[in-house]
Amino acid sequence: MMTIHEAAVAMRQKKLTPVQLLQQCLERIERYEKSVRAWVMVAREEALEQAKRLTRELEKGDDRGPLHGIPVGIKDIFDVFDWPTAAGSHLWAQSIARKDSVAVERLRQAGAVILGKTVTTAYASFDPPPTRNPWRLDRTPGGSSSGSAAAVACGMCLGAVASQTGGSITRPASYCGVASLKPTYGRISLEGVVPLAPSMDHVGVMASCVRDLGLLCSALSDPFPTFSSQNAFAEPEHPPTLARIGGLFLDRAEPVVTDAVHQAVTKLKAAGAKVVSMDPPAPFAEVLQRHRTVMAVEAAEFHEHRLRRHPEDYPPRITALIREGMETSATEYVRALHHKDTLTDALIEQLELSDAHAFLVPATTSPPPSAETTGDPAFNSPWSYTGLPAVSFPIAWTDDGVPLCVQLIGDRFHEEELLRWAAWCERVVGCERREIPTLRS
């Protein structure tokens, strides 16, 4: 499957139309969806109408930019006009949105074809979804943006909108072997999105390469004045300085992950990158526990009344999270909020003191585990918690054919630089792009 950039170029060279591109995506849905179950709904006819209109626009020379005619998937916690927003709830299955979420509105304006709604875990939490990992059907695609990750991996769409409160973007993207951006907290509007924990909810994107992430993020976010498609494709002037976080943090990683990261770092160094190692700052020791406190309390604030009324509409893990939040004392929550600020400042200071452009850390603790879980978000929650932007991309394949990824974490609102460094690293590491195998479990 082509990248967004490749498709955009082909369209300007009159070698491809939005309608043809959509048909390629629909064929892949036909081929893989029965096994992968990435979609809550695919709006075939409506998407075809959009693609026809966008094809006519291009023929007339009305060019909306790099997303013109690009089919995208929308995680089913985002409102799309006239479609239900179920968010994994049974009772919300027919809750039709009266208007687009801001993210979807932006994508439409940029000319994207809104292809359908992708599967989310219930309320964007941890309960395993019906979706399967396209590389191994017995494995999880990760959560909560399970469908978005699996759909992009299969080439059912070229990009997808996702969201993250713990590890809901980076983790599924990595398990499925696609690139992802969880931008700075607040970068993309949350209006029209079902909340999980509003102070840590992030809208982000997935695509098949890092540069495509920039094209998507540029369309989605307002305060991105310097971010143009041109900049997204400019090489950095010199190789980056990357800070590796070791110590307690890295102890959670499986050897197969640390080995893959080690090999990638070797290639980066050989290409001229400077890599410094450091221990995490002291407050890092508490990050997972404090993150859980904030998430539990804020999820409880939103869901408490519905959980009381409709316990049958809440699977076990989100139920446990809400109950935990209901039982948390306010002082514990306030302490977590203070800790959140302290840790964020400490991390930014550490970047500055080491003259590093970004932290480089594994994207996940392990390859995708079995489908009975959605995997461990321990390497992702810290960036949801601190709101620092994180870009992830594949670096290797395991012997049993599943992808492994790394992530770069940068300073707040420095997505543009971060994506350029990440694109450089992605090119240098040069992880093979594979086609989905004949599906097997």
Place this chain on the structure above:
Amino acid sequence: MMTIHEAAVAMRQKKLTPVQLLQQCLERIERYEKSVRAWVMVAREEALEQAKRLTRELEKGDDRGPLHGIPVGIKDIFDVFDWPTAAGSHLWAQSIARKDSVAVERLRQAGAVILGKTVTTAYASFDPPPTRNPWRLDRTPGGSSSGSAAAVACGMCLGAVASQTGGSITRPASYCGVASLKPTYGRISLEGVVPLAPSMDHVGVMASCVRDLGLLCSALSDPFPTFSSQNAFAEPEHPPTLARIGGLFLDRAEPVVTDAVHQAVTKLKAAGAKVVSMDPPAPFAEVLQRHRTVMAVEAAEFHEHRLRRHPEDYPPRITALIREGMETSATEYVRALHHKDTLTDALIEQLELSDAHAFLVPATTSPPPSAETTGDPAFNSPWSYTGLPAVSFPIAWTDDGVPLCVQLIGDRFHEEELLRWAAWCERVVGCERREIPTLRS
């Protein structure tokens, strides 16, 4: 059935509890609902829980004010947390709101019992609803706030939230013989309300007497600093000066209506009111046509895409309105907006020049017509269009047992004075309060 004020007094005298009051309402629903069909849903159990909690609060001395424990009905275009907002649409029948509209949130905070959703015409437009006029089942209750008006008339609830873009509050309230307030444009938040024509959409209230309207409006609207329950019950210091609009305007009224208004005016004069007569200002001649233009264009802006996709979900009159709006030229719309401002200024000037406190005009052109229509909004649209506040209340009964009402229209954001003048007029006219007869068509 008692008024909100009477119930509030009885509760403070420990003669009534919120639970008992709710049970009286539920008994009336049991008795009349099958014939009247005022409700889309009645949340019996949930309302009972609310009433129990509010009863305990009062016992402990936690008093939320005059709406504490008062059952209210909510027009089904307002979002109520965890209930569907169907707005008369079949496709939206299971569209569950993720949060309360601002109006409902305010009522909850004021201690009202949110009893259920009342019937609206489709999309708050003109297509006849299933609801019937409780005084004569072969007549219309009016529209679009049909269920709110009928429910209050039957004592199924003591107050109701409604909305008006043409004549959707004053007309049904008058046909059903209850008091209503359509406040100044912008007085009560429209957040969480399905729009019809946003520049003329108003949230308003219905109750069984004018003073109750003040209690409801005071809870619903933010910029009401001087409006306290105390003021609502203070008599004005002297009788009002009222301006009667004659000329072309009044020509649409049936003789039974003009006779009733004439008799009411005679009583008001006898009690000391000064009544001056005037022709409407020149721009008034175009008001109905221009109002229709604004309504059609703005309704089309919201509904156009859904109408194209789901024509089967749009009954004939709203369909015609939207199509009209789709075919209207932008210049015609802009001209209407200019006319709207001109007329509003002219009316306010006319009030000032005549030293009048309010305009006094019939609330409807006729008694409630047959249930095949929702009646003529010609006496109401001008106040939706200009955004001036309008209070209506019953003045007489026709020989065949249906009510007739009058309305007072005041200056912008002068609801407090307007309601006090209206309460004075209501008392002086002294229209008999009747119980719903054994229902017959």
